[in-house]
Amino acid sequence: GTGIEDWISRETLGDGKSGPCPGPIVGTMGLPTQQYNAQIRPLMNMTIKGVIWYQGESNKGQNELYSCRFGRLMSEWRRQWSIGTGGGTDAEFPFGIVQVGPSSEPNSPVPSAATFLIRMGQTAGYGYAPNIVWPKVFMATALDLANPPGTKCFMGCVHIFNKQAVAHRLVLAARSVVYGEMSLVYSGPRVEHVRFGGGSVTLTYGVGTEGKGLALRSGYGFEVCGADCNATASDPAVWRPAAVAASTRNTITITSPGFSSSNTIGAVRYAFDEMPSLFYGTQLAVYNGEGLPATPGVYFREKLGA
Template sequence: MKAGGPYTVKAIQYFKGPRPLVLVIELDDVMFGDVWVCSGQSNMQFTVMMGFNSTEEILAANNYPHIRLFTAGLVGSDTPLSNLDRVEQPWSVASAASVGGGMWNYFSALCWFYGRDLYDTLQYPIGLVASSFEGTPIESWSSPEVLQKCKVNDTLSKIDKLSVNHLNNIPGVSGDHQDSVLWNAMIHPILNMTIKGAIWYQGESNTDHPDSYLCLFPAMIDSWRSSWYLGTGGQTDPTFPFGFMQISGNVPGTDLGYPEIRWHQTADYGYVPNPKMEKVFMAVAMDLWRPDSPWLTVHPQDKQDMGTRLSLAARAVAYGDKTIRFQGPFPSSLELGTNTIIVKYGEEAGHIEVRSTGGFEVCCSSVKNTCDAATATWVEAPMVHAIRPNGTDSVTVSTDNCHKIVTAVRYAWRETPCSFKQCAVYGMGSMQVPLPAPPFIMYMRVPHG
């Protein structure tokens, strides 16, 4: 059926016999378009009412009657369910009432702004299904097969059961953080719904045990794809596009859980799509942290910019628009100079903008080609200047703080790398959307001799 609407759909059944009967069921106001599932933890559950300019944004929802909304209720289950045990918000026409449903209820701010931006571009109906649960780890959203593949045992036997809830300062039930309980109760029941794709904002509750994320996240994406394909009888693409927000910050500090999760979210490539995560797209959020968020620093209020950045990536990856510039600058090479390193960005990054000089570090090692904690330390490498020779942008950082061998460079490797929209390096995306450079770590290879 061609995307559009509203349509009227009739289902007619004839009953033969001595007294023939005709049963007619008529559905009005039916839309045909793309359905996106929005899942994750509290930053996905965070509602429009809680964000920036909430009054204006909620009223503006009245202008989008061709967007339809659904919110699953918060519930877990030890076994896979065929139907949702609870519905927070049944299918609703987008309006001030359906978008402004209250704190932590409906509607998801990121899901809304993402879907609204897509609608503004596509100009055909969009369905948004919010299925998220605050304070939950990825293990809760993963099938038993994924956990077995990644050799993960019960999450709560390995981490402090209270720390997950304490992280977001939101009450939670420990049972809803057990392995697979949200896969069973909030994903499995909707696998018969044909979808265009899914977006994801989760990871904060895995910062206490980030190592397993490297296996779990790509495996969960693959599992969701194959399960939705089977659940819809082949109507959902078995490689459907999957987008995610790279997690934002929380508090200033040197804890490595957050940067390690950001890195593992990309399967340690630093960018997506990549060979291990095909048809996956992301948006960077580490620069949207603010210390004055009334919902605690782990919950950025600026979900509008998140939605814009993520929808831009979706237009390129999910909808195949090759003209879209959707990624922030990513380094192509490193060049060692005299007490400096030149970080070179490829032409595909476009012209870079420097907003601050911090965020770069070098690994200072006593052994070539290694950055082992026993023989090396990370030291700050402040930016000296930025240049654009021969059409290639680059930044030069100082290595004066290292008096040994520089073996690696990393960027934005902090829980909270910068203040609001003031990370060091940005590029200009399509639609004049500034895009922050994502975190990276790159190694210098020095010939042995």
């Protein structure tokens, strides 16, 4: 696969040592900017409506750096495409992204902070799109679309076979965000508020529950850690599985043995791993009635002031 650096011009990317996005430069076979020069720049005199962007696996482990470079990529493409078409292409045309899906061998899932970080990096750190930083970006979540167990792929199963599900989710998001079908439920449930009790946490969901509400398919995917885990968010040793204790059409309350008013929960995370559904050995918990999955996230009591 290609790194995002392959798809940005040399002028915008720089040397990785200075400028707005300093950091390591990942490029296919050591040749960053090659895909931009060969496959993008020659098309910039053709009018387009928008872009579907499905990339990120080669930049795993990056969060802020990927967000910075993807933001620069979008700005550059929008500006140059509008200029190249004499204004025929909207200077703020939309991007549709596919959040990185499962890419390990399906029969050997491995907990991975690297995949969670790139999923956050794809969305400017929010875990979902559109958001306040990228209002013209829509998204399909794909973390639940693992290939069937036993699938063998050349150079690993990076690409999801179930393209129909990915396309369906992208189309729903485009219809709402790009074409203005405001009443359409286009996203899985998104966490709007987190309330920490002593030995429990209640998550309230907003976007994605307007229609049929939450539809729990299992109790799996949630983990919690104690009050001292803020500096070790990616350390698997400090996280314990949590169970769904109660739910309504837009709230979920989780608990975990050993936590109480004297030993409080300090953070909760959901769908953190590379292939969370297979890591837990069952289907993930949180969907809406329309069949769309919730996005992954980590929520700290200290950071939320809860």
